[in-house]
Amino acid sequence: MRRLKRVRQLAFATIPVFCLALPMVAQAAPGTAGKTAKTQAQFGDGIAAVVNTEIITIRELDNRMASLRISGQGGAARDQVLQSMIDEKLMKQDAERLGVKVTDAQLNQVLATIAQRNNIPVERLKEEVSRSGMKWDEYLQNLRNEVMMDQLRNRIIQSRISVTESDVDAFLKQHPTGVLPKKEVAYTPPPPQKQVVVERSFEPKAVALQHIFIRVPDNASEDVIEAARKKANEAMGKIRRGTSFAAVAKEYSDGPEAGNGGQLGIRLFEDWPSLFVNVTRNVADGRTTGVFKAPNGFHILKVLERRGLIKENKRVVTVQPPPPPRPQFSPMEIAAKQQGPVNVTESNVRHILVKTSPVVSDKQAYERIQSLHNRLSNGEAFEDVARKFSQDTSAPLGGEIGWIAPGVADPEFEKAVANLQPGQISNPVRSAFGWHIIEVLDRRSGDKQPEIRRMLARQTLYEQRAEPIFTDWLQQLRSQSFIDNRLSGSISARN
CATH class of the missing domain: 3.10.50.40 (Chitinase A; domain 3)
Known part of the structure; x- marks a missing residue:
């Protein structure tokens, strides 16, 4: 199965997502050979680690190693994978303590976004997961845990970070475009290498x-x-x-x-x-x-x-290793660095959404949206139908989602918006999230470069401050927990 792309940005709202960085080591650490026999003896009970009152089994560790395509029973890579699993366990326990939960609606929205980024309908996502060898229930649980940890991280970080307008102004004085210079890695071409070609x-x-x-x-x-x-x-x-x-x-x-x-x-x-x-x-x-x-x-x-x-x-050929890739700028960064205004046309939009999900087929969702379209054709007010029947969070607002700029919504949704005149209502439109009826209320155009620069500056400041805060919080969480790492033989008790 092709690898499914994970998604961090939804159609109309951003869900920042964090995955623990796992530096993989290809070579075994010094002393690994002598440690292996000891490790095997420690693993006689089938437990790799104890985290407070929960355990991580050897089978779970082996499964994670396999999913990451890491082989071997010892070495630094195995230590790092186990440590990441311990951290995940600690985060999950703290999320449960704080009441951080992922609703079925949130999970379905993430599934829809994953399907969109992989250019497949939601109903095909289950087939793709099955082809990869993973059970669907296991996939959903892993996804739910990931989103839950993202929400926990956001709660921890957002409560401790404040990026003020003064902070943004100060950043823009140093970096007027809102974009930090991307340093190119100093590159000294290595000597040509000789390779044997057969x-x-x-x-x-x-x-x-x-x-x-x-x-x-x-x-x-x-x-x-x-x-x-x-x-x-x-x-x-x-x-x-x-x-x-x-x-x-x-x-x-x-x-x-x-x-x-x-x-x-x-x-x-x-x-x-x-x-x-x-x-x-x-x-x-x-x-x-x-x-x-x-x-x-x-x-x-x-x-x-x-x-x-x-x-x-067999012949020997001379090969020159390629240089490292040059730094790349996102479309938003390119717009921020552009000389002169960045004119953007925004549309004020409202919509009615009927979602597809693993239990609601595309056909069922289409039949439902078609019946709602018939209500509009018979004279019912758009906002009334949206409030009663739309499955989007904009339903209480009569379906209004405000002003949207190009590049922020589902491509099919955006295409439909671009083809509508103000006051015009679309026929049913299919997106990765389900079926929509869309109305464009108004349009406006203007130079958005100042807003883009401030947004990029705020985002950069947030990211700069977020990682140290999260790392410090995670270290505190470790120090307040009982952790018996049977791979390394270390035990840490609550302070």
């Missing part, structure tokens, strides 16, 4: 053939020759129409091997008539020659297979 080629030595032979007697008249040619062409026509070569050989061939479907066996090239070798030289295995004439009559050959030698030719 070129393989096949040298055929023998070939297996099937044969149809239409005999022409010595000193035969032109009429006899023409009759034989006609018979050979007739046999060739049947082969081209799909009749098996063996069946045609049994019916038409005058050769002694006709009863065996024309099988001549396999021989070295020097043991075949030179005419047969030359005629079949450019015929691929499994393919058939045309009709060709020899002094004794007309022939058709089928090449069954060739056998021979694989030749290897």
